[in-house]
Amino acid sequence: MIGENLRKLRKTNNLTMKDLGQKLNLAESTISGYENGNRKPDYDTLNKFADFFEVSTDYLLGRDVAKDTSRDNEAYNPLADPDLGLWFKDIKDASPDKQEELKQFWEFIKSKEKNRKSGDKQ
Structure with a gap:
């Protein structure tokens, strides 16, 4: 889990x-060993x-199932989430037209969800 x-x-x-x-200040082979599961980092290296x-450290160890990677749990940082980080990078690298299209699509999804919740209350 640590390696992944x-x-x-x-x-x-x-x-x-x-x-x-x-x-x-670690050797490339050490990083490779951690990622491939051939080595386990000590406490100081994990920190x-x-x-x-x-x-x-709970996230690194796979104990944090919520993937909330904030150290203080006060503010969630979506850029620290590996999956969301990849999405944000893709969006950032997209053309301005594609970014606008994604924004409009997201607004549509939010609107649809809001309407669905309003319908549930009636």
Whole structure:
């Protein structure tokens, strides 16, 4: 689980294993070992990853099923969520026309949901 979560976070942040290793003073082979499940990070290294990616150690360990990666649980940061992070990157890289189309589609979905909830109350 640790390896899968590390890989998702690394890719979401557009980092290679080498980049991440340099930022955390770890060998590329060490990062590879963690991601492939051949090695387990010690407590200090686990905390380094959590601090760097701004996630909880519980998230890295797979104990946080809600995927709320905020350290203080006060404010959810969707950019820290690996899945949403990839979506945000795709949206950011889309053409302005596609971004506008996505915005209109999202507004339609919100409106439809609001109408559905209004209908449930009647």
